[in-house]
Amino acid sequence: MRPDIATQVDSTFWMITGTSIVLLLIITVAMLYFLYKYSAKRNPVPEAIEGNTTLEIVWTVIPVILVMIMFFISWAGFRNMRDVPKDAMVVKVTGQMWKWSFEYDNKKKSDTLILPLNKDVKFEIGSVDVNHSFYLPHFRVKEDAIPGRTNYFWIRTNEEGRFYAACAEYCGLNHWNMYAPLVVVPEGEFLVWKNTFPADTTKTTAADSLKKVPAATDTLKTAANDTSKAAGQKTDTARTVKDTSAIKK
Amino acid sequence: MEAHNNHDEHNDGHIAEAHHPSYGINILVWIGLLSLTAITVSVAGVNLGGLALTVALLIATIKSLFVMNFFMHVKFDNKVVKIFIGICMLVFVIVLILTFFDLTFRF
Amino acid sequence: MANGTIAAPAAEVDFYHVKGRHKGLLSWLLTTDHKRIGIMYLTVMSVFFLTAMTFGVLMRLEMLSPGETIMSAQTYNSLFTLHGVIMIFLFIIPGIPAVFGNFFLPIQIGAMDVQFPRLNLLSWYLYIIGGALAIFSLFGGGGWVDTGWTFYVPYSVRTTTNVSLSVFAAFVLGFSSILTGLNFITTIHRLRCPGMTFFRMPLFIWSIYATSWIQVLATPVVGITLVLIILERAFGIGVFDPTLGGDPILYQHLFWIYSHPAVYIMILPAMGVVSEIIPTFARKPIFGYVPIAISSLAIALVGYLVWGHHMFSSGISDTSRVIFSLLTFIVALPSGIKVFNWVATLYKGSIEMTAPMLYAMLFLFIFSIGGLTGLVLGALNTDLHVTDTYFVVAHFHYVMFGGMGIIFFASIHYWFPKMFGKMYNEKMAKVAAYIIGIGFNTLYFPMFIMGYMGMPRRYYDYLPEFQVYHLISTVGSWILVSGILIMVANLLSGLRNGSKAPSNPWGGTTLEWTVPSPPPLLNFDQIPTVDHGPYEHPEIAKRKEIKDE
Amino acid sequence: MSDHTNAAAGEVQEIHMHRDDFGSKMGMWLFLFTEILLFGGLFILYASYRFIYPDAFVVAAAELDLFMGGINTVILLTSSLTVVLGIVALQKGHKKLSLSMLWITVAFGLLFLVNKYFEWGAKFHHGIYPKGPALQEMSEGEVMYFGLYYVMTGLHGLHIVVGLIFIGFVMWQIKKDVLTRTNFQRLENAGLYWHLVDIIWIFLFPLFYLIH
């Protein structure tokens, strides 16, 4: 099994941060110690030391090595990110001021992202107006949605539950409210949902399509009910769009 | 544009003065430039395929080297000016190349 | 000052009191004296700086609690844009070179002024015009700009706010910056006093030299890019418009080709000041003069090669992401060399913990955190998680405010006696520095945590799980504000009632400490001759002689 | 970097304000670098779009009038020559000749602008301008081509205007004998600027007119 992207990001992060903390400690402790030991009070006569070639080499070479290690580890993680498993399921993601919409391989559209558990999913990300960025914090990855282009990344859904997608590239007035709920459900349930189309295909909210799924679980139901409510957190729609006049349609 | 500086500093003299200004060489350069223009226009008519752009740029580069070295006196100028120009060109070329690391593999 | 011969004024008269051709305000507005121009920059810049800081504090207030706290989303979006634009283009880029570079560069190399004094004044006027335009843009019809300081297309082309005017302001400010850089490079080449070889220049000069090259060679690129935004908005030429076939990512390339090197325009001069302060108060020569000098040039050069790290998530090719990531790791090395040399300078010194030194030590700590978190951003896979989150916001405040900003404070304290001929209250200054240090970290450290948890930047509102961090952060901003207010008050009272400053209050060894405080109009009554490096403290020089004999 | 400055110590009290010709030339060159990189940004854009839309660029270039472009190239090259001759003349002390050479330069510069006016005018007439009817019919690559064409030649034209003003200014100073046989740096700087504008055209010409 390939390593999971999120785990890899976390471990790279801690590797770099750990090294950094050690370096920071060395620098800070040395600094404080010198400040104490060689204060004018304790050491009235300074000594003229103008440099030391060995030291210069040491503190150039060691960081070079550290940095190269960091680079290669992060590169390995990155390769994994870009190398999409062949059997990954494809979801088309479209950003638009200020909502996300998702399209599955069978043309089913939704504004809630519902995914099967333990599956590799590839997102093909585009935009119809300005730049957005499709960000799945829980999965530790994002890629911008640029009009006229398709970017991609993939994830593996290895945990059942409710998460969210956010927009991470500034896109105007409601950039801050461009969330979409992300629900990971067992595959069987997912398939039922995916293959059920709402009566009116132009109004393709998750709630509509769910009505046709008799066996939907609670997670799925609640998720569907608050599609526009940003991962179930945002309810204050009154101030959501206060002033759209600043945006050309 | 440039103000007079008011410091008691002797400069290294005007370098261009070391080489005697003359009309003749510049006229020769001009003839050379016109010929190169004629060449580049006529070559453009020939079908060179992928080479066409290279040739056109090569000729343009030669022309600008002429302009720089003679009309702009760089050939007779202080080393510093040459180094400066080198730095400027280096930066431009690096930036162009790095941009193409994206474009080449993206499109 | 025109061509010709003038008599040097008596050396005792400082430059504030020289009777020139003009009187009163005009004697400032028409001056070509580099010191007066420096002071004028300082005055105007402080106003902009405080304005932008106030915006920052207002933003923090909004983030105090979820939902609308004190402003609407549109206002918030404009506030962070203006905060960013003013901080970047009006404060941190011109900051140290325009104020302290102008004032001290000629003196430190033993010259009487910069090479092109009138051009210098023109730069100041361009700065003022740019600033004024930025302010005008607030009152124009379309409303406050709301694009973020990066002006990304296509949003910046679509929004109806006053983008064109703001962008034009940034363009004018760019020219001010270019002219200053060009002036300094020529000055350093042409006006060094006898004996002042390149390797006897103070490190501040080295860093300004490197900075100036970036200013000259990088700024025009953003200039033309911003002009293209204006043209795109006015005529729809299409080069950045995806509906016409343009590529929005090319805009990002052009923008960052300048704006990454620009972050080194911000930090290099600050690093130069640190290299002045530490040897002065450690009473010994700097450790590793040559490596520090060369690393400035290295940063300037390699700094051109890494702009792509701001675009890792934008969909640039995988190859270029890898190359830019590798280069980003490399650009961190020269900064590391500097940090290590600074710390080593403390070794076996005789350290006096004055206010400027305290700020410099604060810088070492804070800048290292900021720089090291830059490595997380430079790493490909982690950046895709933290880019455009508060992690980045924390990173750049640590390097910008904690790096250049703190050193701007250090510079004021270090050169205050020389610039104004007065002393400030040392104890108060240190108290303020401690409060600033505490406030700073309380304000920005939680942002790293939020960022890693997934709090995107430029968000007007947030999910409840981030509440506690935002709360701590906002409280931190209050601590910071009080520290800064104490600092400003202390400096102002020093300006009014401070005791008279001697010409060399710190025992500094560079040339500015050999002239009276404040310096006379022409800086020196006789151009000095230099026969040793910049940091030879007299006690040490004496001992050396004894040893040699 | 070993250009050194040898300030003579000893020249005290009386501070003689020296002219520093080399310094002012250095300043001018640095300024030219900013111009190069200003256009550099556009050249990068050009290179990128030509790379993305190679065929459309060929199609679009056919719309340009090679003859006009060629004439303008000759005009600019010749005007560059006359500037140099003007500098040489001044250095040799031939003020009159110098001024006439500069007059010729100005005339050529204006001629260039007139040609450009007609070229642009013809395009506009055919509806080829941003958002123009003919351009909207064209493919994406052609839109990029003409977008860049207008911006780059427009900016270049603007530089011609600035160069002309600069040259006019030094001509006035030559007339007033401010600039003389021994003091000609400002004229040389004007010349440097003019040549740079010429060099930029040397690249614009093949890049826009000579694509087949």
Ligand code: HEA
């Ligand atoms: C003063 C300004 C400044 C400085 C000096 C830096 C310095 C650095 N920056 Fe930063 N950066 C910004 C200002 C600055 N930055 C800004 C404003 C942004 C955001 C712009 C925006 O989007 O709005 C940004 C964003 C930014 C990003 C993009 C993030 C994103 O949007 O996804 C990246 C990615 O690589 C990055 C990296 C770095 C690195 C590697 C350094 C290095 O130069 C740091 C070097 C320093 C050290 C490493 C610390 C000291 C060294 C040691 C203690 C020795 C040990 C060292 C090693 C082992 C290497 N920065």
Ligand code: HEA
């Ligand atoms: C030098 C650069 C600099 C500095 C010093 C600061 C300083 C501060 N910034 Fe900075 N900030 C940026 C540069 C800087 N910022 C940039 C470039 C951005 C990105 C913009 C973008 O996304 O486009 C940004 C974005 C940014 C954000 C992110 C917004 C978002 O993404 O949603 C936040 C949020 O908290 C913030 C807060 C602050 C705060 C609280 C300060 C504090 O340090 C301020 C402290 C203030 C004081 C200490 C004020 C003291 C004085 C008074 C209050 C009295 C005033 C008195 C008179 C006028 C007489 N800034």
Ligand code: CUA
């Ligand atoms: Cu969509 Cu931000």
Ligand SMILES: [Cu+2]
């Ligand atoms: Cu950067």
